[in-house]
Amino acid sequence: MELGPQRSTLEHGSLEDLVDWRRGAISGEIFADPAIHARETEQLFPRAWLFLAHESQLRRAGDFVSTFMGADAVIVVRDGDGTIRGMLNACRHRGMPVCRVDSGNARVFTCPFHGWSYDRSGTLVNVPLLDTAYHNELDTTAWGLIPVPRVASYKGLVFATFDESAPSLLDYLGDMAWYLDSMLDRRDGGTEGLGGVHKIRMHGNWKLVAEQFAGDNYHAVFAHASAPTAWSGDDPEGAAPRFSGSMSSAGRQFAGREGHGTAGFFLSSKALTGGLRAMTDDHRLVADYYDATNDEVADRLGAERSRGPSGTAALVFPTFTYLEESSAPPPLGSAIRRGPTTSSSGVGSWSTPPRRPR
Ligand code: FES
Numbered sequence: 160m161e162l163g164p165q166r167s168t169l170e171h172g173s174l175e176d177l178v179d180w181r182r183g184a185i186s187g188e189i190f191a192d193p194a195i196h197a198r199e200t201e202q203l204f205p206r207a208w209l210f211l212a213h214e215s216q217l218r219r220a221g222d223f224v225s226t227f228m229g230a231d232a233v234i235v236v237r238d239g240d241g242t243i244r245g246m247l248n249a250c251r252h253r254g255m256p257v258c259r260v261d262s263g264n265a266r267v268f269t270c271p272f273h274g275w276s277y278d279r280s281g282t283l284v285n286v287p288l289l290d291t292a293y294h295n296e297l298d299t300t301a302w303g304l305i306p307v308p309r310v311a312s313y314k315g316l317v318f319a320t321f322d323e324s325a326p327s328l329l330d331y332l333g334d335m336a337w338y339l340d341s342m343l344d345r346r347d348g349g350t351e352g353l354g355g356v357h358k359i360r361m362h363g364n365w366k367l368v369a370e371q372f373a374g375d376n377y378h379a380v381f382a383h384a385s386a387p388t389a390w391s392g393d394d395p396e397g398a399a400p401r402f403s404g405s406m407s408s409a410g411r412q413f414a415g416r417e418g419h420g421t422a423g424f425f426l427s428s429k430a431l432t433g434g435l436r437a438m439t440d441d442h443r444l445v446a447d448y449y450d451a452t453n454d455e456v457a458d459r460l461g462a463e464r465s466r467g468p469s470g471t472a473a474l475v476f477p478t479f480t481y482l483e484e485s486s487a488p489p490p491l492g493s494a495i496r497r498g499p500t501t502s503s504s505g506v507g508s509w510s511t512p513p514r515r516p517r
């Protein structure tokens with residue numbers, strides 16, 4: 160049901176009335192009320208640290224990714240001196256997007272409308288007919304692409320914010336960094352993005368994704384039971400009973416003041432690899448990998464986080480989610496990328512396996 164502006168719940172109460180975090184109860188209005196979405200557009204997305212890319216997508220000078228920060232299209236590019244920059248994907252002449260592909264390598268971004276060109280740092284470097292159309296009076300230094308003021312990385316993940324006064328990325332991540340490390344810092348080589356980005360258009364408010372990843376592992380024992388059952392049939396030692404046992408076991412739930420959250424099952428390493436071995440030959444290869452690297456990871460992160468890939472879902476508020484999932488290794492990162500609206504969000508995901516130590 161579409162709510163008209165006159166029906167907005169915000170006219171009769173506050174946001175606090177819609178979210179009772181002590182009881183874990185939220186009103187469905189937060190997923191549907193256009194007034195709430197308008198407030199998020201003004202107050203949340205311009206201020207939060209938003210995920211842009213994995214550094215391995217931007218290895219060489221000129222490598223770029225086009226994505227979104229809230230409703231704003233941005234280009235993320237590694238410039239000639241190695242800095243990763245973010246800039247609005249909007250020509251300063253009449254606002255056309257200057258980059259129309261998802262990723263690639265470029266020396267310049269040339270607007271398809273009148274041909275203004277911008278280099279990798281966003282500087283306006285060519286204006287057709289500068290002499291006759293502008294009598295050489297256009298100050299090209301004043302018309303570069305608008306930069307995203309702050310871009311920072313955490314162990315391979317690139318984030319940015321439009322808010323110059325935002326806390327540092329590390330402060331913003333807070334305790335969530337401890338959990339992120341069980342995916343990002345398992346081995347000395349860090350991680351890399353594998354393959355391309357798998358994109359879907361989701362017909363639903365962006366918070367459906369955010370809230371789900373932040374803490375619902377309850378669904379797994381039921382909703383995901385069919386896959387292990389298909390692998391193992393009614394074998395009492397097979398994947399299905401192991402999966403059901405592990406998904407019913409006690410885990411850890413974390414919710415941070417910044418809005419981040421995660422829920423996961425930190426199984427014994429034997430239970431983790433035992434479950435994998437009960438599935439397919441491919442999963443047995445992954446089990447061998449976890450067994451071979453477990454001591455190394457435990458030395459870096461401690462025993463609990465070495466067993467991270469045993470069914471963890473997580474949200475770095477507001478738009479970066481990931482799964483560390485024993486039945487679908489390697490870990491999957493995804494981000495709500497495309498300008499979320501009240502009822503539609505684009506999601507991109509890719510795999511981030513650990514890299515061998517350098
Ligand atoms: S709109 Fe880009 S050159 Fe005119």
Ligand SMILES: [Fe+2]
Pocket residue numbers: 378379382383
């Ligand atoms: Fe799930």
